Amino acid sequence: MQTIMERMEERLSSVEATLQQLGPVQVLQERLSQLESNIYSTKNMLTFDEACRYLGVSESLLYKLTSTKDVPHFKPRGKMLYFSKAELDAWLSQNPVKTLKQASQEVADEARMTPYFNRKRYGKRTK
16 A cells, blocks of 8 residues: 555656646746737737737726727627727827937928028017
8 A cells, every 4th residue: 555655756746747748837928928929910800808918008098098989999789899900000100209310300301491591580589
């Protein structure tokens, strides 16, 4: 008859063998995140939870954005919310911020295009 300690050792060794077959937990988490990103790249329509994860916002913020009609969405049966991935991408990129280099280039281009005497002057007016 086996003692309790021998049984526990057998169970422990079987658990360790199973964990070694699975590999490190980090590898599994990375693999899972890769699979999730592949799912998002192939889907055209996202559910509410998927849209929250895709945009990286909380549920309450996304509900607020849909109630104020700031973000494009669909309600085919009046209750469930769906989002087009292409429209979400367009909504995310609607207000780009220019870099300093782009802004200075734009100012330089404007200065070259506008003649000196037709420019607006914002200083004191001399008589």
